[in-house]
Amino acid sequence: EVRLVQSGRHLVQPGGSLRLSCAASGFTVSTNYMTWVRQAPGKGLEWVSVIYSGGSSFYADSVKDRFTISRDNSKNTLYLQMNTLRGEDTAVYYCARDRSVLDALDIWGQGTMVTVSS
């Protein structure tokens, strides 16, 4: 079965750091474009970052220079390293697989709730 399984919910203080994980099964993370999307409470979907199969990565302006997308090929897992966290980063974070090259997101993780609060 093709699926993405994400790590559990997190509470972190403002200014803190956190790494989210997204483990894939049924396909290979390294040969696919992979994306992170977030959703603040009561709000819409917001694109966060993408990593290409070749390794290039891109970020939304709101997280650039604070977040880093990466993958571990041996664990078939996608990551999002989040630094200098702010209250406005509070959201459910979803990882998703791109069905091709900058195409639709066809497989989604179940989501991880991240709360940034003191």
Next chain:
Amino acid sequence: SYELTQPLSVSVALGQTARITCGRNNIGSKNVHWYQQRPGQAPVLVIYRDSNRPSGIPERFSGSNSGNTATLTISRAQAGDEADYYCQVWDSSTGVFGGGTKLTVL
């Protein structure tokens, strides 16, 4: 910045046809994808590349894209179709989502 405009809400009578729009200048030149999100759940892809249905999505869901507007059409609306719907495109290497439309089935 690249923005996509969706109506906040759309209502449809049970069994009738709902149309949800996604607007942007010359959106017809982009591939538009549509996602359904039920409360407390992850989004689900319902239409990709303007008008294609993934496996498992009912034929009642269809899409079109021309000029300045892309449209998701849901025929014979059912209670289970009540959800938030989002359009999405890629602008160079940046993903862009519409603000979302809440579909209410009356």
